[in-house]
Amino acid sequence: MSSQTSAPLPSEGPPVRAAGVVREALSIYRRRFARVAVSAVPVFALIGAMGIVLHVLEGEHLEDVGTAEVGGVLLLVVVAALIRSVGSVVYAGFLEQAVGADIDDQPLPSITDALRTLPIWRLIGADVVVTLIVAAATVLAVVPGLIAFALLGIVGPVINIEDRGVFDAIRRSVELTRGRFWTAFALLVPLLVVEHAAETWFVLAVDGTPVLAAIGFGVLIGLTVGATLGLIEVVLAHRLIRADRER
Numbered sequence: 001m002s003s004q005t006s007a008p009l010p011s012e013g014p015p016v017r018a019a020g021v022v023r024e025a026l027s028i029y030r031r032r033f034a035r036v037a038v039s040a041v042p043v044f045a046l047i048g049a050m051g052i053v054l055h056v057l058e059g060e061h062l063e064d065v066g067t068a069e070v071g072g073v074l075l076l077v078v079v080a081a082l083i084r085s086v087g088s089v090v091y092a093g094f095l096e097q098a099v100g101a102d103i104d105d106q107p108l109p110s111i112t113d114a115l116r117t118l119p120i121w122r123l124i125g126a127d128v129v130v131t132l133i134v135a136a137a138t139v140l141a142v143v144p145g146l147i148a149f150a151l152l153g154i155v156g157p158v159i160n161i162e163d164r165g166v167f168d169a170i171r172r173s174v175e176l177t178r179g180r181f182w183t184a185f186a187l188l189v190p191l192l193v194v195e196h197a198a199e200t201w202f203v204l205a206v207d208g209t210p211v212l213a214a215i216g217f218g219v220l221i222g223l224t225v226g227a228t229l230g231l232i233e234v235v236l237a238h239r240l241i242r243a244d245r246e247r
Contacts (some may be wrong), residue, residue, distance in 0.1 A: 016239045021239060025228065029227065029228065035111065036230075037223060039098060044221060089126050093156035094114070095233075097114045097117070105180060126169055129155050129170065130155055131171075134152065149182070149189060149192060152177075154176065158172050158232065175182075191225055
């Protein structure tokens with residue numbers, strides 16, 4: 001009597017644990033601080049200045065707003081949110097270009113080479129599309145917006161690692177994070193909330209803040225919360241892609 005051998009169950013790949021992702025991201029942060037700072041300073045300085053400018057514009061429009069102008073004010077708020085959010089995908093993509101090789105113990109490119117070979121137009125295109133998707137989801141409610149961010153949080157690194165186009169990278173990000181959604185959510189969403197809460201608090205608490213002070217605060221948030229979030233996105237993308245390839 002011949003015995004039948006059951007087919008092996010498909011592997012789920014190596015585990016992707018939140019604690020391990022955070023440890024590796026912080027380790028890269030300590031060892032490659034100069035590279036992280038080179039990208040964080042200009043990006044978050046611009047975001048800090050933009051926050052103050054938009055706050056002033058919003059204040060001017062809200063002073064004499066009437067019922068008929070509510071739609072215009074809401075449109076202004078949405079545009080402000082979009083402008084302040086643009087940059088996260090580009091930033092994460094550049095971080096992957098600058099320090100991603102460190103994850104695989106490979107030599108790092110020079111900053112000049114990293115900038116020269118950066119797929120900047122694909123990253124900008126993905127940044128705009130992701131920002132629109134998250135903003136549209138947030139209009140429905142806060143929770144759908146956070147879910148969208150968790151699913152799309154690794155688009156920038158995916159473009160770099162797998163050399164994908166805009167919509168292909170978006171699809172791939174959802175494919176990778178969907179299977180480990182709660183891990184991605186726990187890693188990405190709290191830091192995003194802290195980052196935006198700190199920026200909003202600063203703008204509201206220090207009304208009339210000089211632009212230079214706003215730039216300084218933006219850089220401070222970028223070098224701490226923003227850079228940590230970006231590195232977590234890079235490490236998470238590498239681990240999810242590796243797990244998917246080994247599955």
